[in-house]
Amino acid sequence: MIGKLLGNRYEILEQLGGGGMAIVYKGRDNFLNRLVTIKILRPEFTCDEDFVNRFRREAQAVASLSHPNIVSIYDVGRENDVHYLVMEYVEGDNLKNLIRAQGVLPQERVVQIARQVAEALQHAHENNIVHRDIKPQNILITAAGRAKLTDFGIAREATTATLTQTDTVLGSVHYLSPEQARGETADQRSDLYSLGIVMYEMATGVLPFQGDTPIGVALKHIQEVPALPSSLNASVSPGLERIIIRAMAKNIVDRYGSARVLLGDLEGLTGQVFQDSGTAGQLDEFATRVIPAVKNKEEPSQPAKKAVSGPKKRRFAWLWGTLAALILVAAVYATFELYVNVPEIQMPNVEGSTLEEARATLQSQGFKNIQENRNHHPTIPPENVISQDPPPDTMVKVTRNVTLTISRGPEYRTVPEVIGYTLSDARIKISQHELIVYEPYQEKYSNDYPVGVVMDQDPKPETNLTKGSGVTLYVSKGPQPVLRKIPDLIGLTENQARGELEKVKLKMADNVIRATSADYMQGQIISQNPVGGSEVEEGSEVQVTVSNGPGPERREVEVEARIPDDGKRHELKIIVNDIRGSSEAYKKEHPPGRKVVREVPYYGKAVIQVYIDGKLAGEQTIDKQ
Incomplete structure (x- = not known):
């Protein structure tokens, strides 16, 4: 393809890389004399209508977007059997290579890149586009350090029609959301989960889930809880860790509801306050409520009076000025006393307490701003505290907000029927219901089920279990084998031994061993394994050793x-x-x-x-x- 001219305009200069669907080239737009990126659908997919449609979908998806953190599409075309996209050329490298080169990125850089990707996703989501394949390889870093999101090859328009359709599970398994791993439709929160994985990798230098097979990694997304980023990199701040963990919540309702909310938390880490129109209005209202109050007292509505002249007029002006100053000083003092000059106390431990007990304990210590979140928990009873923020025993001001995570009790799942499934299919079916298979699974003989097929399960189908509970599988080993007693073959010839073995439905191993013997005549069996009299499964082989002589003298x-x-x-x-x-x-x-x-x-x-x-x-x- 190097040197080829597409559309009588785009010259292919060199190959940059490739993915599962397409090969990516560096090219030149000869009309506008600028470098471009040309993505060409792989030849083996040009006859596949599904892949061609997916390729066109990328052009349609990105063409509707215009954002500095999204790689722009300039053109789309077809020349004979070559389908191609012409995109903005980004001088730089992808984020995956940056992580490989640097290992752990500084927190400021992690937040900066995450904010830019979140801004790109916010724009895409506001245009009803779900990317579905967020990963470091699809985040380009320009020479100036700007992050640009690319490769919308499996993006979908989040319309009513697509939200009710289960599509093929696509995307990179290490960054796949649990709902995508279960074959469910991805929405905006799925992109935020994948971005959470990317943030985890930037902050720690490693992926949260590893496995020997793609299915193994996908199951970990559904079932396992990753190590805390701070346990792998002590420099990860609590604030960044909370953002990553919330973005990676397995239950979709516990994640960030939108990229806008995620942006708010990310900008909070850099000391910037994220303001939408509602927040800005509240701040302006607060400003006009305090300052003009002083002015209103300086200019009260009074009945008309005679003008006060000379010293008397100056005396009134002095009194009003003094009063305004006193009010301002009082307001500053009150603010200082209420919010700044507040003693720190040790945060009480209310984890495990009932909500009522926790509130009573906190209020008795002077805490008034108490907020609640609710999550399922497998062991903590409903309406009991799972965790608290700030953590127990830390020194805090009583004016600080306290957030309590309250248990909703266990989250239940229905056990699916997997009898008759192969073991691997049964594992997938059970994991899709957010349950696990107890290891090791049990094996039994069965005349009704082939080898490797599930013949029974415990609990039975339609039983309700808490989320993450285990199911015991009983897997068939095939029919019960028939045991046969091995005859004594010592001293027999090979033919005689074969005849004796055939009588009991056994057979002689083909690789007959031959050895010198002074005790047995040439051609006689001098040893056997297993020995005569032992029992083996029907059809088993018996290894024999035959004498090469010379045998005993006459x-x-x-x-x-x-x-x-x-x-x-x-x-x-x-x-x-x-x-x-x-x-x-x-x-x-x-x-x-x-x-x-x-x-x-x-x-x-x-x-x-x-x-x-x-x-x-x-x-x-x-x-x-």
Whole structure:
């Protein structure tokens, strides 16, 4: 693409980077002789109507915006299959690279960048545009230090139609709001959550949630509470920390309701008072209420009198001037006594108390400006104090505002039915209901459910649990295996062993081991694993070791037998049981009273058995080899 001319006007100079949807180039507008940024939709998406529409949506979204903290769009076009946007070129770098280079940013810089992004979001939100992908990579920092918001590629117009539509979950998972992670529609407060993550990263140098997979990170947005920024960077002020934590509230109603309110708190950190038209009016009203009061007393409405001349007139003027001065001094003194010359006391601890008890305690100490916030809490009963600001035991003036966070009690969630789901799908379903899966999950055999599928759950579906509670899942291991007893294979040949194993639905491992043996004949099995007599699942393999010889030497033993002298002929049989197995060494009929002597061969340890007419007549064990 380098050197290509788009629209007979925009020359592509070099590639700057790229995202999931588009490639970004540096270019030149040959008509106006200025540098521009050209964003070109990736070729693989040009045939995808959804991506093309999303690409056009960025142009439509940003074209309606005009703000110094938003990158401007100059032109949009198509040349053959190339869809492109022409935007303002920003000389500088993105915020992500700035954080990588500096680690932790100074608090003043964090507040400055956050204010500028909040101002950009305020303008976008006032024009019904929700960005939905706020992240440091989409915040450009100019050479002069100004923050500019870019990449409205997945922005939506926040109209009634879109607020009721569940869109595909898009955006960068590390900055995704909990409602986006659950597949719900993002609104203005979702952008503020993502900005809270960006502020957290600027202030601490790290992301609040990390994970091995995108789903793992998304679940943490829904379930986990991040470490306080001050625990990672002690220089983070309490004021900035409160702003970050409120922006990152998991419950959308606990976040800032608008970028304007967030701006007010950010500007408060820099000593500037954020004034909208209502606030300014109140301050002006206060000014005209105090100062003219002195003037009204100097010029009271009186009936017409004769003019006072000479010393008497000067005496009246002196009296009125003195009276005005006294009133002004009294007002200054009263203000000093009420708001400045106030002793500090130790802040009482009312956390855990009922609201009624907390108010009574604070009022008894002289605190009058007591405000309340209400949040759900899993363990603190309703109408009891969760936390207080200022914190307990700090030294404060009794004229200071005290904010109590009051418990609404547990927040309940309905347990979804996940029987029949795969384990991963069940986890996602449960997390979408803001519950967790108890680990480790339980495994059971089942003839009804395939391996890896949830076969039971506790509690049952439609049960109400407090938010964040756990559900135990019982996952199928498949059918109950059938156990088989392994036969003793020692001394058998490979073929004999395979036959014995097949009888009990087992099989011999393919990788047969071969070893030298002086005790077993070549081709005989000398060991097996598992051993004979143990039980294994049907279909299991048995590993065998086969002898390569040489085996034991051939030896002979003299066997003597006497035929009964009863006038009848008898059958004499000699059986040799040795390493080869059982074999018949001799068999023949003999006349009565005859003495028979035979040389019988054997290998290794042997047992020689003598049978007369099929009955055991004698047995001898030979250990000598």
